[in-house]
Amino acid sequence: MPMKPFLSGLSVPLLLMGVVAAAGETGVDTAAARRQFVEQQIAAGEFGSARATASLGADVAEQSELLGQIAHAQIQAGDFDAALGTVRSMPSASSRTQGRVQRAEQQSLSGGTGADFDTLIDLIQRNTSGPWEDIDGVGGPSPTPYETGVRVDPRGLLGHLSQREVTGRLKALGSTARQADLNQDMARPSELRMVSITRLERAVADRLAAGQPVVESMLQLAGLTQIQYVFIYPEQGEIVIAGPAEGWKQTSAGETVGIESEHPTLQLDDLVTVLRTFSPEGMNIFGCSINPRQEGLKDLKQFVEASQAKGALDSRRTAAWAKRLGETLGRQDIEIYGVPAESRAARVIVEADYRMKLIGIGKLEPVANIPDYFELLAQNPAQATGAIDALRWWLTMKYENVLHADDHNAFEIRGSSVLCQSENQFLTEQGERVQTGQSEPTNRLFASNFTQHYNELAAVDPIFADMQNVFDLALVAALIRHERLDERLDWDRGAFATGGAYEPVRYTAPLECESVVNHRVFNGKDVVVQVAGGVQADLLAVVRDESTRQSSPRLAGVAASSRAPELPVGRWWWDAR
Secondary structure, X not given: OEEEEEEEEEOOOOOOOOOOOOOOOOOOOOHHHHXXXXXXXXXXXXXHHHHHHHOOXXXXXXXXXXXXXXXHHHHHOOOHHHHHHHHHOOOOHHHHHHHHHHHHHHHHHOOOOOHHHHHHHHHHHHOOOOOEHHHHOOOEOOOOOOOOOEEEOHHHHHHHHEEEOOOOXXXXXXXXXXOEEOOOOOOOOEXXXXXXXXXXXXXXXXXXXXXXOOOHHHHOHHHEOOOOEEEEEHHHXXXXXXXXXXXXXXXXXXXXXXXXXXXXXXXXXXXXXXXXXXXXXXXXXXXXEEEEOHHHHHHHHHHHHXXXXXXXXXXXXXXXXXXXXXXXXXXXXXXXXXXXXXOHHHHHHHHHHXXXXXXXXXXXXXXXXXXXXXXXXXXXXXXXXXXXXXXXXXXXXXXXXXXXXXXXXXXXXXXOEEEEEEEEEEEXXXXXXXXXXXXXXXXXXXXXXXXXXXXXXXXXXXXXXXXXXXXHHHHHHHHHHHOOHHHHOOOOOHHHOOOOOOOOOXXXXXXXXXXXXXXXXXXXXXXXEEEOOOOOEOOOEEEOOOOOEEEEOOOOOOOOOOOOOOOXXXXXXXXXX
């Protein structure tokens, strides 16, 4: 049966790129002329036109150099979001990395990542009734700075969510936490296990100095499966994280999970990695993106339009036609920044990102309550317009708040989860993806379902729980940096510092992945194709959100005027009585 082929969406991580001018339009036929013309456009504030000129460069090196000049000018003008878009359009991976570092450093010096945009978003959401997708689970998508892939920037998030706690409950908890149960059986489940990061660092340093390996209990952070609290003991220079813990086991896939909960345990390697990221020497942001190559997108668009021009597609050729789409798009590049590409943290966020895409296009079905895009579209097939759009999905952290005591010596992390967001974009003739700021209902519904049932998903697919662990550790690392806890306690981070003696395990860095295609036929005639969105976490926003920042009398006295319990030499963990 003849059918009409069209590409309804590409669920790929998207880059914001400028419109490419046709060759010869500007009369810049030499590298010197292009450089001069870009400088003139920058001076006039015509950054979009400058990017179009830069795209005419003779090779990757020239294009990246010109785009670097544009990004530098945007950074100097304080337009960090536009600079990020320019950096991401650089064809040279090394230039993109250098541009990201420069942008992060300058933005940090200016007072934080995305501060102006976050303030604007907060103002809009505070003064309108909504509903907003990321707050109410329904309604329009909230305004966001342009991002893609996995992005972890806890500085703004902390400011966004930190609240004064007022009930006095945490004060009582602090007293309980000081009453140590020196249980020798680490495998015994504990509702509240305390792990001193500072004591652990010293214990690790001692073993390394003696030429001894770091023991498994240290690598597994005493079996912690979640972080609920952070306590500071100024008199003893202690930073303590606390949460539920249990014994652990290895799965057939080689992952370490709790014996009873089967929730992944927190990892020392991840803690050290993010401590180095959120440090004076670190990038103070990290993430990944899986980027389709521009030439592949251009070829894909041309292939689809040529197919549509030929008319109906024979039903016997549908599967082969869809497969050809994936082959035309080709391989996609994996970009990792802010953490070593060989680190475990990088491996986790890349895998979670990729698996989220597979769920979206119906290649994985781990949770019935998260139907894929095709299933949702089948409920309203009229939304399949035939436009060649790019459906953008990405993940970011979702916290209720971070409570703190008046003296900022005790913190509680509440409501840790994950938020999925969405946006539609369209493809230009050159294969560029242009953001629209809009999300059509089916795209938005997938994101809403993914958010609502994320904890169910994490319970059956450990990689999503593992990603949540990485983000929680990053939040703690950002909290230490944001509150200057290491400086307050005169802790130089020792073996855990950048260049310190402890070396996390290195894995093979993921560099490329295959494009994955799926398709469905609607109304007996329309072929809808999806080509495998992204993960983003803006964690520093948590500490800067005044709407969720609370000072807590119940936290006052948790640590400020108290001491950590007396422990045997070398002991770095205990259970609260």
